[in-house]
Amino acid sequence: MRIATWNVNSLKARMPRVEEWLGYAQPDVICMQETKLTDAAFPTMAFTAMGYESAHHGQGQWNGVAILSKVGLDDVVAGFSDQKEDEEVESRLISATCGGVRVSSVYVPNGRSVGSEHYEAKLAWLERLSGHLIATTDPKSDAVVCGDFNIAPEDRDVWDAKKVHGATHVSDPERKALQVLLDWGLVDAFRQRYQQDKLFSWWDYRAGDFHQHRGMRIDLVLATQSLADRVEYALIDRFARKGKLPSDHAPLFVDFADA
DNA sequence: ATGGTAGCGCTGCTA
Numbered sequence: 545m546r547i548a549t550w551n552v553n554s555l556k557a558r559m560p561r562v563e564e565w566l567g568y569a570q571p572d573v574i575c576m577q578e579t580k581l582t583d584a585a586f587p588t589m590a591f592t593a594m595g596y597e598s599a600h601h602g603q604g605q606w607n608g609v610a611i612l613s614k615v616g617l618d619d620v621v622a623g624f625s626d627q628k629e630d631e632e633v634e635s636r637l638i639s640a641t642c643g644g645v646r647v648s649s650v651y652v653p654n655g656r657s658v659g660s661e662h663y664e665a666k667l668a669w670l671e672r673l674s675g676h677l678i679a680t681t682d683p684k685s686d687a688v689v690c691g692d693f694n695i696a697p698e699d700r701d702v703w704d705a706k707k708v709h710g711a712t713h714v715s716d717p718e719r720k721a722l723q724v725l726l727d728w729g730l731v732d733a734f735r736q737r738y739q740q741d742k743l744f745s746w747w748d749y750r751a752g753d754f755h756q757h758r759g760m761r762i763d764l765v766l767a768t769q770s771l772a773d774r775v776e777y778a779l780i781d782r783f784a785r786k787g788k789l790p791s792d793h794a795p796l797f798v799d800f801a802d803a
Numbered sequence: 804a805t806g807g808t809a810g811c812g813c814t815g816c817t818a
């Protein structure tokens with residue numbers, strides 16, 4: 545089963561590139577982030593025509609997460625397990641069961657600057673995600689948490705560790721919050737397979753960062769051990785970051801062998 | 804070199 549994740553940075557703007565990519569990458573499941581759409585505006589029919597069931601949790605303008613699947617899409621839950629009906633929470637988490645795997649699509653808050661209220665909210669959000677997983681998911685089951693974590697796990701996941709030292713995406717508290725998820729029972733599936741430095745998934749649009757190889761690996765597929773043991777192949781598709789109207793993120797996919 | 808670009812939506816915010 546091929547499971548993909550892609551921060552599309554506006555599905556409305558990115559739909560031609562998304563359709564193109566689905567056409568040649570043929571993922572069984574794809575988690576998307578930053579759709580920037582309301583649920584009403586989500587192009588369900590276009591994905592149906594491509595063979596995908598879909599579930600979307602959006603608010604328009606900002607955020608928005610989705611899961612598309614060719615292998616079933618059941619037990620959809622939008623947001624956190626402890627979320628109240630009337631609680632105003634940004635659309636950053638959606639989960640569903642696809643082909644026997646519990647799949648979550650996450651868009652972790654950016655954090656803006658270390659020490660800011662947005663940074664504290666990022667850490668709190670990650671803690672709540674841990675609680676959500678503990679409450680809803682058995683780490684011995686087949687599960688993946690895919691998405692834009694806005695955290696580069698290690699210094700080898702950024703273009704210049706000295707230049708970004710201590711900033712958001714690489715600070716110790718963020719990396720420790722990610723480690724809490726890993727300690728619960730998740731494996732960074734791409735990193736497990738490829739040990740090379742500087743394999744990035746995001747590059748700022750500005751200053752020609754993509755062509756200067758100034759990026760970060762912040763998009764992750766975290767898999768429970770039972771799935772991590774069955775990784776056959778993984779790829780960050782940098783081709784999708786090139787060309788006309790690309791997202792600032794490349795899609796990542798991981799192929800898992802059947803149990 | 805605190806710049807630069809993209810998206811949303813129409814003014815400035817978010818990333």
